Amino acid sequence: MTSTMPRLSAMMFLQFFIWGAWFVTLGTYLVQGPLQASASQVATAFLSQSIGAIVAPFLVGLIADRYFAAQRILAVLHLAGAALLWGASVATSFSTFAACVMAYMLLFMPTLALVNSIAMRHMQAPEKQFPPVRVAGSIGWIVAGVLIGWLGWEQGQRLELTFRMAATASLLLGLYALSLPHTPPLERQRNARLGEILGLETAARLLKSRSYLVFFLASIAICIPLSFYYNFTNPFLNDLGVRGAAGLQSLGQVSEVLLMLAMPFLFVRLGVKVMLAVGMAAWVLRYVMFAFGDPGSGFALLVIGIVLHGICYDFFFVTGQIYTDAHAGPEHRSSAQGFITLATYGVGMLIGTFLSGAVVEHYTTEAGRDWQQIWLFPAGVALVVLVAFLFLFRERPAAAPATH
Template structure:
């Protein structure tokens, strides 16, 4: 299930920018608009989960229906010849696909006796699925031969297989049957009180801001590599997922050794460094810079997003844990990448040339954004956190500590729950 879930996404998402540019003559703004559908799907996902899967139907059945419908949409999208007809189809697809990311997790967790130990071994198959999709595209040379319509058809076949297979998965009945979910519950707004803490507010706003340069990577890296003359660009990009797996294994140790603040800052610095490598690298003597920029994906993603999820989990405590994770996901993949996509497209159009784009000028901009976000984060974020009213709404005062940090004894509240 997990392998196919991410194989379906990786099979078309990575190369869509190149497909739109070469096959549909789309502008940079149109390419960003197509990738923006991910954010719109992320915003819609909680409503599909909260109003349908959590209340009325088993998760595996909803998963099956969404993937079968998605297969039809992907195949339909592959037959379009203009951006105007392609966009509404891919928008509808992403509104259906993004909720499946939560559904596969739900199906997994509900069957496990010890999710903390068992889930990573299952989730890593998703990353492997994404890698296999990229390698397959490179091996089949669809980028070089202008056959990227085949990526959507390959994804459609895999989505259909997963859709049928989903009905054979273990039963995962609705968790809130008979209960009425409110918009506040669905969007995780009950965790908004956590933002009263200055450090967590800084982290929250930094998470949104760092997703602005992230949109440049998602939207235009494959087009950039192909214009640079990198062969089998999609396969080369899969090195980023390989590094993601490696650094994910090191994350628990690094958090303990480095603390939350330094770990998050390293992730932000990696974003800036990656874009500098892209700005000055090429497919010739400086090809190593392009490779390092791609391999940095493991640090970029794990050191900020994974570490941030762990920080949020520890900060929110048991009562607000799920709501806080939902809120931060909505902020990053919803708001942050939405802003980034709206910004990236016009910038890429601004530096279009007769034979492609001035990528040096383009990549310097997200590098600068990442650098500014990192500096502000280092100045404003405090690694030591004390309890605030926002983190103790459910009980008496408790102390919440970031991984790898400790609140000095004299600063701890006097409470039997400390």
């Protein structure tokens, strides 16, 4: 079992290295690269993540979990993904590029659930062993960002190479997955009902709780401003002339790693409501920092805004996963996590992606983009969500023991 942990960590490292290698700089490549995409086209490209998140439970639940060993379908998805990423790097029109990225994300998003499933199935105590393994994924994302900055691909306008780097890593993980511990479907997964597989029964059970319903709606709503960060932070920093923007953004993952390790300690002392509220407040503060930051005297504001990612992500999303787990119970754990992922990365970011593209386009003139107004918009949305959450959410005592 001990020798398995490094192998699972390597899997996580490659999984998130692939994602971080091209996704962070996607907006900049589209706007400044050979495709010269509009803000709406940038939003369309990022839309692939949301559609992939919505499709993922169907692919994993209906196919992988019932008929194939998880490590084998992980291998197939990443090998096919490598070809699509390479295709995106050589696309000469936006329509071809968007088709490659859309097809790729339909394959990639299910792999996020697959790597979690493979890892947890081979752990005796997932609640203790999973965080260090998952941290390797955040390190992979950091390494990808640092490499892009070190190689100067943003300044040299060679961001098509990020897709080729990701394609190479995807090929490597596809081959490596075949050597991972055998993870066949469980008997109960083979015989599960359709509603159980897709998480519909679990969803109905969770949403009967008023506190969970408020959390669920807040999760969808907070992902609307989240889309602005994922879609337009890198183009924003490059517009300002910040050198090595992708490397600078990796500071967000550094803070995420540090705070993730402190989560059990913080959760017990602060509780669900405070953790979730602080996470949402961090989104408001981050966008205000971006609105008033600049590469000169206001550079510290940009750095603080990026470093706040640890609080933004861990305090809201990781706390939300723990809260969901506490409400669902052991029998419904997997389907409950799939349900909240579909709601956030699927529905919430789908709305946010459309809205972010429209807002950026609205504040774009011949003189350029009015980034201050652009960032104040998601700051306002996040503030409204925070205030509504504070008034409506009532923490259930049963959700407190979250570190089990």
